[in-house]
Amino acid sequence: MEQGPLIESLLRHLINCPDDFLAAPRLGSQGVVEVAAVVSDLLRELGGEALNPEQASRFSGTFSAQQQNRLQVILIGCWLLHEPWFRQRANLARPARAWLTKGLDGLSEMVSAKKLISDPDRREELVRLCLNALALCPAGETEAQAQDRLSTLDSVERQRVMRASAAAEQKRQREIRERLEREEAERAVPKYTRE
Amino acid sequence: MPRAYRPYERTPLLTEDGRRLLQQLEEHPNKPQFNDHCGDFLTAAGLDQVRAFQRRLLGAAGGWLPGEKPAWLEAYAAELADKVPFFRSRASQPARFEDLPFTSRADLSRAPEAFVPDDLPLDDLIRFNTSGATGHPLTVVSHPVVASLHLPLIQTALEWRGARMQGGPGRVAMAMVCFQKTTITCASISAVLDQAGFVKVNLDPGDWKHPDDRARFLDACAPEVYSGDPLSFAELMRLPLTQRPKALISTSMALQPGFHQALEAHFNCPVIDLYSLNETGPVAAGVPGRQMILPHQLYVEIIDPQGNPCPPGVRGEVTLTGGFNPYVPLLRYRTGDWASLDFQGRQPLLVDLEGRLPVVFYTPQGQAVNNIDVTILLKPYALAQFNLHQAADGRLTLTYLPAGPVDEARLRHSLEILFGPQQALTIQQRAAPLDGGSKQLQYTTEMPL
DSSP: OEEOOOHHHHHHHHHTOOGGGTSOBOBTTBOSBOHHHHHHHHHHHTTSOOOOHHHHGGGOOSOOHHHHHHHHHHHHHHHHHTSHHHHTOSSOHHHHHHIIIIITHHHHHHSOTTHHHHOHHHHHHHHHHHHHHTTEEOTTOOHHHHHHHHHHHOHHHHHHHHHHHHHHHHHHHHHHHHHHHSGGGGOOOOOSSOO | OOOOOOHHHHSTTOOHHHHHHHHHHHTOTTOOOOOOOOOOOOOHHHHHHHHHHHHHHHHOOOOOOTTOOOTTHHHHHHHHHHHOHHHHTOSOOOSSGGGSOOBOHHHHHHOGGGGSOTTSOOTTOEEEEEOOTTSOOEEEEEOHHHHHTHHHHHHHHHHHTTOOOOOOTTOEEEEEEEOSSOOOOEEEEETTTTTEEEEEEEOSGGGSSSTTHHHHHHHHHOOSEEEEOHHHHHHHHHSOOOSOOSEEEEOSSOOOHHHHHHHHHHHTSOEEEEEEETTTEEEEEEETTEEEEOSSSEEEEEEOTTSOBOOTTOOEEEEEEEOSOTTSOEEEEEEEEEEEEEEETTEEEEEEEEESSOOEEEOTTOOEEEHHHHHHHHTTSOEEEEEEEEOTTSOEEEEEEESSOOOHHHHHHHHHHHHOTTOOEEEEEOSSOGGGGSOOOSEEEOSOO
């Protein structure tokens, strides 16, 4: 693995993500940012070529909440790769395109895009996933250390936590349903107007 | 069989004055056959909450300017995304409010429990069920405090038209009149209205020992305010009442401007057209065609069929965020009702509100006629209820229940101007409410789109 930039400099860059990269991606008639155009601009800055129409089609589509989050995560990934260290290299366009095209799908299914900026662990996870996809080792770390840290942050652990909170959520919703079934819930409280 | 509650359980803050009035109402010689016992179930702590809400309404700056949003909106949306399972489960939390997905009645209908925020106590929950005559059946999660919050909003709507519901011991503050085959009827006392009474009666003569008892009982109650719908008010007009209310509040069905005028002239008081939904409670109040958004935490958008917000003056679907029922927090909730927005300073108004999706009719020459044009045309006529139906072959049938004299020749002429002289048109006057008095769609068509 080649030596990459300092994790800290990438984290700082990520925190300063401008609003343009956080705006809603264009999907059907909704949203404003054409993600394919942003990716193409980035690839050119990384020394590569713009997306061809078939490649660009991965960055558009019809609206759904999942699609919207996926494209928002990709936009934040674009901002990360916009960091000067990457742009000074001429060989990163191809792995960057691969990462943006498919490499962020799993993360976007579990993490809301906003959290990739606001949550320190998720920020670091995105940065480390990015370096890993570009076959770069963070400056000052060995490959083993980098791998270990990435595993710690891995979303599998978060999935376990999410399952636990989902169970608590289901329990409360069951309780609400039970309370609504009780006869106290049928107490005749007047409605003062017809609806 | 639901449990029977004693008067002091139903109305925990009932005083001796209140108890005496309740007894008078329930034992009045001309009373209807009350078929239920209801009460506000409001405790002292609950009453404090209602009073605090009342004070907030008085001091509320409320509203927003065209093109702006109220200051509380972004934080409210973020809070729901954090605390409400339904909104939390969305993978994406877009940065801009306009990019948030919509919520539908179907969402609420599927799992009302998923809308209850994590941090709300679950004691004392009550539920209201709606049949879904014009949409999905719904269980609305509520609480006695929430039910009583309707009263300060009704008082605000009354004050906007210069009327005041004072309440107080020994007085009936409000009578809700219905006119249908069967409904729940009851008498109760309200702590919020300072031990004043509330009665809900059905004007169907079958609910009374003698049809004349209706006027006798209502005159004995002398309610400050009547609430009801245009159908029940049409029947109320026919009763030989001697007592006059301070105001009428009409909800649930479209109130035609012609009938609105007739009601105001007959009762010599303001008639308030209140837009209120089971999911939200009172939303806006005023006169037919112009209803001001009530000043609680409620943001109204008008949304076009593509899902984009409409500028003032453009009709679209009324979409709500906020509301005063914390058990049903709404985020871009599409009501299925249509209107445009207008502003008086910071005060937003709903203009020409109509229930359900617009219907397009066609002239014999194939020209489209929007139902809003028919609504405007019918405004001068005293119609308590109507339906305009276009059959698959283009024939139009207008069926109406009159609320006063209707010049049918002029009505026909007006419709012929809109649809052209070749239009096949039948006008049917009915003596009884359409569709048994239930909420009825005003416009229907069998024509292919």
